[in-house]
Amino acid sequence: MRYLVATLLLIFTLNARAQQSQPKAPSSPEPCAQMRKQFLKAYNANDADAVVALYAEDATLVSDGGTFKGRSEIRKWVKSGLDQGSRLEAIEPSIEKSSGVLAYGTGRTKRLVGSVVHLGQYLIVMEKISGEWKIVQHFSLSAGETQATNAVPAFSVEGAQAFLRRSAKLLKTRSGQEGCFRRHRSPPESVDPLGFTEPDFPNFDGISTV
Numbered sequence: 001m002r003y004l005v006a007t008l009l010l011i012f013t014l015n016a017r018a019q020q021s022q023p024k025a026p027s028s029p030e031p032c033a034q035m036r037k038q039f040l041k042a043y044n045a046n047d048a049d050a051v052v053a054l055y056a057e058d059a060t061l062v063s064d065g066g067t068f069k070g071r072s073e074i075r076k077w078v079k080s081g082l083d084q085g086s087r088l089e090a091i092e093p094s095i096e097k098s099s100g101v102l103a104y105g106t107g108r109t110k111r112l113v114g115s116v117v118h119l120g121q122y123l124i125v126m127e128k129i130s131g132e133w134k135i136v137q138h139f140s141l142s143a144g145e146t147q148a149t150n151a152v153p154a155f156s157v158e159g160a161q162a163f164l165r166r167s168a169k170l171l172k173t174r175s176g177q178e179g180c181f182r183r184h185r186s187p188p189e190s191v192d193p194l195g196f197t198e199p200d201f202p203n204f205d206g207i208s209t210v
Contacts, residue, residue, distance in 0.1 A: 031126055031133045032096035032105035043078075043088045051078045056127065056134040063140045074138075086113045091122075101128040109140075112148060119143040 035054065042050035052075045055061075061068040061077055068074045093107035102125070109120040125137035 030096060031098050031103045031128075032093065032124070035124070035126060035133060035135065036091045036093065036105070040088050040091055043082070046082050048075055048078045048082055054135055055138070056129060056136045059134070059136050059138065061138040061140065064142050081111070084113050086111050086118070088112075089117065098126075102126070103128075103133065108143065115148050116145050117148050118145045 039051065039054055042054070052071050055071055055074055057071060058069070059071065059074060061074050063077060065077065065080075068077050089110040089112050091107065091109050093105055095107070096105040097103065104123070104125045106123045107121075109122055111118040111120065119142070121139075121141050121143050123137075123139040124135050126133050127136045128134075
């Protein structure tokens with residue numbers, strides 16, 4: 001809680017300084033926008049080291065899983081997400097401001113893990129250290145989860161082989177039943193589990209069922 005209070009005080013101070021200073025053209029690119037792009041690229045490349053390099057050496061990250069201080073601990077937080085096979089679908093900013101050597105941004109995130117979309121809220125505070133922008137404070141909190149609307153089951157060789165075996169078995173069953181119809185002009189005593197009747201069967205002439 002004290003980290004959140006300190007961060008909010010920093011934001012209010014930053015806003016006050018920005019209002020007191022003379023208007024000036026924003027830097028290009030904006031530090032928060034640039035940080036979002038770098039974070040998204042590194043995370044989706046499954047590059048934990050590149051993600052951690054965006055933080056200051058003594059940065060603090062607060063999440064639902066606890067508080068992580070320093071790059072070594074923050075790396076554990078990043079790695080736990082990557083090990084789930086997660087992918088950042090989007091980082092959607094709400095507010096992004098910068099003044100001098102300080103900047104902050106807040107918004108929402110969408111992280112896909114399998115067919116589940118994990119929604120989150122974030123707040124980052126950045127400082128320009130030795131000419132480079134680094135994250136010094138990061139709050140990442142859960143905002144719920146939902147099912148992906150266009151989730152596609154992952155492909156696997158085993159799954160494809162099983163599908164082909166089932167398809168071949170059904171093909172042989174249908175072909176055998178068609179032969180029975182041709183020889184006896186009546187269906188076998190066993191009931192077709194797919195509910196096919198004689199008119200449903202296509203012409204299987206020339207197809208080997210061996």
